[in-house]
Amino acid sequence: MSHPGERDGSWTLLTGHGHVLVEIARNPGARIRDLSAAAGLTERTVQAIVADLEAAGYLTRTRTGRRTRYSVNPDSSFRHPAQEGLRVGPFLAVLAASGDAAGPGPAASRRGGSAAAAAPAHHDRAGAGAPGHGRAR
Numbered sequence: 038m039s040h041p042g043e044r045d046g047s048w049t050l051l052t053g054h055g056h057v058l059v060e061i062a063r064n065p066g067a068r069i070r071d072l073s074a075a076a077g078l079t080e081r082t083v084q085a086i087v088a089d090l091e092a093a094g095y096l097t098r099t100r101t102g103r104r105t106r107y108s109v110n111p112d113s114s115f116r117h118p119a120q121e122g123l124r125v126g127p128f129l130a131v132l133a134a135s136g137d138a139a140g141p142g143p144a145a146s147r148r149g150g151s152a153a154a155a156a157p158a159h160h161d162r163a164g165a166g167a168p169g170h171g172r173a174r
Contacts, residue, residue, distance in 0.1 A: 053078050057086045058095060058125070061107045062133040068105075095125065 051059070056076035060067060069087070073080045087107075090096050095113045099106045111126025 053082060054086050054090060057083055058090055058109065059129060059132045061087075061090075061096060062109050062129040065107045065109070066104065067107075 049056075053076060056078070057072055060072050060075045064071065067075075069080050069083050072078075072087075073083045076083060078086070087096070087098070091098055093113070093116070095110055097108045097110070099108065109125075109129060111124060111129065113125050114121075115123050115125060115128075
C-alpha cells in the first residue's frame with residue numbers, strides 16, 4: 038500500500054489537462070507558476086494546456102491589469118465517448134473540494150512547502166475513490 042506522497046510508477050489517473058483544470062477550479066486566480074507547481078508540469082506546458090482548455094470551451098480567461106482570472110465552464114462535456122453526456126462540473130467539484138479538505142494547495146509551494154509534490158498523487162486518490170466517475174451510464 039502506498040502513502041499519499043508516493044508515486045507507484047510513471048502514470049497518473051488524470052492527464053495534465055485534468056490536473057490543470059482541477060487546479061483552476063480550486064483557485065481561479067492562480068498564476069501559471071502556481072498551476073505548474075501544483076500539477077507537476079512546466080510553465081510552458083501549462084500555458085499550452087490552458088490555451089487548449091480555453092479553445093475547447095472548458096474555461097475562459099479574463100485579464101485584470103497584469104493578472105489573469107479563470108472561470109471554469111461546469112457544463113462542458115467530457116471529450117471521451119465513454120463519458121458521453123456527462124458534464125465536468127460534478128467531477129471538478131469533487132476533486133476541487135477534496136483538495137480544500139486535505140490542507141494547503143499551491144500556496145504552500147510559494148512558501149517552500151511540499152504540497153505541490155504531493156498534489157498529483159492526491160488527485161489520483163480522489164479521482165479513483167469517487168464512485169461512478171469515469172464510467173458511462
